[in-house]
Amino acid sequence: xxxxxTAQVSESKILLNTDRAVCLDTGYASAxxxxxxxxxxxxxxxNRYLGKCSIxxxxxxxxxxxxxxxxxxGYDTIIILSNCLDAIRxxxxxxxxxxxxxxxxxIQNILTQENL
Numbered sequence: 001x002x003x004x005x006t007a008q009v010s011e012s013k014i015l016l017n018t019d020r021a022v023c024l025d026t027g028y029a030s031a032x033x034x035x036x037x038x039x040x041x042x043x044x045x046x047n048r049y050l051g052k053c054s055i056x057x058x059x060x061x062x063x064x065x066x067x068x069x070x071x072x073x074g075y076d077t078i079i080i081l082s083n084c085l086d087a088i089r090x091x092x093x094x095x096x097x098x099x100x101x102x103x104x105x106x107i108q109n110i111l112t113q114e115n116l
Contacts, residue, residue, distance in 0.1 A: 013038045013077040016066045020050075020058035029053035031062035035070060035078075044069060059084040060103045063091075067110045 018033035032047030048065050050058055063080060070078050082088055090104055091111075 012075065013079065014043060014070060014075050015079050015081055016063075016070060017081045018059070018062035018066050019083070020055065020062050022053065022055045022058050027052040027054075029055075029058040029061075031058050031065060033062050033066045035066065035075075044073070056084070056086060056090075057103065059087045060090075060101070060107065063087065064103060064107050064110070067107060071110055071113070 014035045014037055016033060016035050018031070020029060020031045022029040029050040029052070030047060031050055032045070034045045035043040037043055046065055046069055048061065050061055053061070059082065063082065066080070067078065080088075090101070091107055
């Protein structure tokens with residue numbers, strides 16, 4: 001059973017902005033983002049060093065990390081704001097279990113667990 005505070009948090013909608021940075025010379029990447037409530041108030045930020053990574057995978061890692069933190073904090077309604085159309089298409093275009101990417105499958109598992 002959820003406490004009243006947790007129930008109140010989980011009913012709110014959050015906006016998740018994600019981004020990544022990849023050094024083209026070395027391939028080293030990081031991912032991060034920020035979550036805000038529906039009124040634009042900051043809720044949390046995050047970042048993660050990824051090591052060598054493609055630009056596409058770095059964007060997926062940013063989405064994954066943001067969703068994971070939001071899920072851990074009890075948010076049920078998450079709107080992902082991304083400037084990477086390829087990543088969104090990859091997430092929408094494959095069904096769970098059909099993607100060759102374990103990262104895409106992990107993101108989809110979070111989305112289906114939370115009915116996002």
